[in-house]
Amino acid sequence: MFSGLSDDVRNDGRYLGQAMRLMVGLPDYDTYVSHMKRSHPDxxxxxxxxxxxERQAARYGGGVGKCC
Structure with missing residues (x-):
């Protein structure tokens, strides 16, 4: 009876964690690996x-034109 509820809470926690990491700019490597295996197996x-x-360079432009 409660197993479905705990799965929902666990999934909600994962999505919330992923959203928060994206908001602060931390890349989600596990999501990337899953995507690559599913969509680009070759x-x-x-x-x-x-x-x-690669994600850091994409976000900050690889330091080009930055003073710091």
């Missing part, structure tokens, strides 16, 4: 470090 998956650097 492409290589970046390591976490590569993924983080």
């Amino acid at each position: 492409c290589a998956v970046m390591s976490y470090e590569e993924f983080f650097r």
Whole structure:
């Protein structure tokens, strides 16, 4: 009876966590890996470090034109 409720709460928590990470600019590597395996199975998956650097460069422009 309560297993469905706990699954809903768990899923809501995951979505809330993902939304908060996106709001502050933290990339979600697990979502990226799932997407790549599902949608692009023939492409290589970046390591976490590569993924983080790529997302950071995309967000901040790779330091081009920045003073800091």
